[in-house]
Amino acid sequence: EDQVTQSPEALRLQEGESSSLNCSYTVSGLRGLFWYRQDPGKGPEFLFTLYSAGEEKEKERLKATLTKKESFLHITAPKPEDSATYLCALYSGTYKYIFGTGTRLKVLA
């Protein structure tokens, strides 16, 4: 059975304190792994798509990486505005999406 697990469930960082969020998965055939950011009271906002192991993508202070078993979202020198819930989602084909429960990130000034 395809599964996604995100850790930690919640994370508090001081401004400038770099860290990583984890998304581990088991899937019969990975077609894509997505990262989204969700602010309170809003829908998720797309960040990255990774399609194959070894792939990396960057955007401002965020960098996403993918291996055959997990993906990391690295946050470098975070700012308070990076506070949000970060979701990862597996796509295994034919509109089969599985989302993780998310990591709630709080960055303190």
Added chain:
Amino acid sequence: ETGVTQTPRHLVMGMTNKKSLKCEQHLGHNAMYWYKQSAKKPLELMFVYSLEERVENNSVPSRFSPECPNSSHLFLHLHTLQPEDSALYLCASSQEDDTEQFFGPGTRLTVL
């Protein structure tokens, strides 16, 4: 309007009411989705439409009934709901099945 819009943003209904949620995408995408988001649970994919045809129905109770009259509009018709159906209902669209989804702001539903 740009992106994906949803109405209403908030809805309170009794268990015997009938209501509908509306979603509209202004992105020219081919696929539209309904998700349920409950506290402490992952997003649950409920329905998927591709080019106005339903392609996925993840064993959703029949008290939820989707409708996709054209590629820009998606409805979720609700009737005789249960209190456990209270949640945030999100609509999304994507160009293809394996591309990023764009989400609306959601409808916060409370069933009394």
